[in-house]
Each structure stands twice: as C-alpha cells, then as structure tokens.
Amino acid sequence: MQKIRTVIIDDEPFSRDELKFLLERFPEIEVVAEADSGERGLEMIMTKEPDVIFVDIEMPQMSGLDLARTIQNMKKVPLIIFATAYPDFAVKAFRVEAVDYLLKPFDDEQLNETMSRIRERLHGSEKTENADSVAKLAVDDNGRFVFLSPNEIFYLFREERETIICTKERNFSSKLSMKELEEKLKGYPFFRTHKSYLVNLNAVEQLIPWFNGAYQLKVVGRKDDIPVSRNYVKALRERLEL
Incomplete structure (x- = not known):
C-alpha cells in the first residue's frame, strides 16, 4: 500500500x-x-x-x-x-x-x-x-462548506432558485446557475441532457426509450429517472458511442 x-x-x-x-x-x-x-x-x-x-x-x-x-x-x-x-x-x-x-x-x-x-x-x-x-x-452542507471533486458528482438539476448536486449517496445545494456550473465542469465528461439536467457520462448505467423520441437515463447507485430531451438524444448517443 x-x-x-x-x-x-x-x-x-x-x-x-x-x-x-x-x-x-x-x-x-x-x-x-x-x-x-x-x-x-x-x-x-x-x-x-x-x-x-x-x-x-x-x-x-x-x-x-x-x-x-x-x-x-x-x-x-x-x-x-x-x-x-x-x-x-x-x-x-x-x-x-x-x-x-x-x-x-x-x-x-x-x-x-x-x-x-x-x-x-x-x-x-x-x-x-x-x-x-x-x-x-464548494457546496453547502447545512451551513458547512464541502469541497467535491467533479468525479464524485453524478448529475445536477435545477430546482427553483437552487441547483441540486447529486453524488452517489447524497445531495447538496448550490446557488450557482446550471450555466455557471457547466462552465466550471468543462474538461470533465458532463453532458446537458435537458435544460435543467447535467449528467456525468461516466456514471450512466442505462439509457431507456421513453415516448415521442425522448429518453430517460439512470445512473449507478441512484433510482432517479433523468430526462433526456429529444433535442439532445442524437448527440448523447454519439457521446455514448451507441
């Protein structure tokens, strides 16, 4: 060791x-x-x-x-x-x-x-x-600042005036916008699947057809269904080499 x-x-x-x-x-x-x-x-x-x-x-x-x-x-x-x-x-x-x-x-x-x-x-x-x-x-954890590596982040989504940052086991909140966070995460394999969702492609476990050409994603260790808008499907499949 x-x-x-x-x-x-x-x-x-x-x-x-x-x-x-x-x-x-x-x-x-x-x-x-x-x-x-x-x-x-x-x-x-x-x-x-x-x-x-x-x-x-x-x-x-x-x-x-x-x-x-x-x-x-x-x-x-x-x-x-x-x-x-x-x-x-x-x-x-x-x-x-x-x-x-x-x-x-x-x-x-x-x-x-x-x-x-x-x-x-x-x-x-x-x-x-x-x-x-x-x-x-830097993300807020009940008043305490926690520092997350981008590799720990599975996906992010916008909820009212906050962005929720989801790791394998926990959620954190940030006052930064999706656009600001997307810029900060450049260089890492994050992909915008929806106007309100940004996903770490290394964490993707399943891509599931939904309806009207849209899809849903599942990431490792999470039960959430992440939407993939029709406008993003083609580029996402290319990134996932499907």
Missing part, C-alpha cells in the same frame, strides 16, 4: 494529538511531521514533501491561509485540508484550493468524508491535472 505522506500544522498541541490519533485508523496515512506554527509548517512542507497537509487557520504570525497562499507556487503543492474551529473562513479556504474544511471538534463521519476526497484527488490527479476546469466545487 502506497502511503499518503501527511503533515499536521497546528499551534495547539492537543489538537495535533487528537487529529494524529484519529488519522491512525487509516492505514494509508503516514504522519511524517508535525509543526506548531505556519513558519515551521512551511519548513516541513519544503523538506518532507508531503502529499497532504492538515493545517489550522488561526495561528499567530503566519496563519493557515497565509501558508496556503505561500505554497501555491511550489512545484508540488500538497492537498490542503483546513482544520479549524471557525466556520467563517470556508469561502477563503476554497479560494486557496483547499480540498476540505474540517471543523473542530473533529468527528469520525467528517473525517471519513475528508479521507474519501483525499483518495479521490490523489487517485484521479493524473486524469485532471491538465483540465481547464475546477479541481473541486
């Missing part, structure tokens, strides 16, 4: 110890260094070249956000997971391309979701490295 080299950066010893303890149950994680300041964390990143860093935001002198901005020009930028007691920094975290945003006190479910995103990003990094598109989307 290839280890995920990890550095924990937090000025509070208890928080570092708690996070290290929780990460020990993931056998692929190897904590290669800890740091009690942003400056020391930067030194550890330069010398240890980790795959992932867990970093607190509120630290004296160099904050976690300052550290994240500083490392953006490195040749190898580690995945950034912010671990903080302050939910108000989520938008700023997204702007420095954080993969996730853990709120203290940590819980198992939250950490499991973060680990899923880490695995997805590291596993799929070669496929998306040169794409002219986002590396992840």
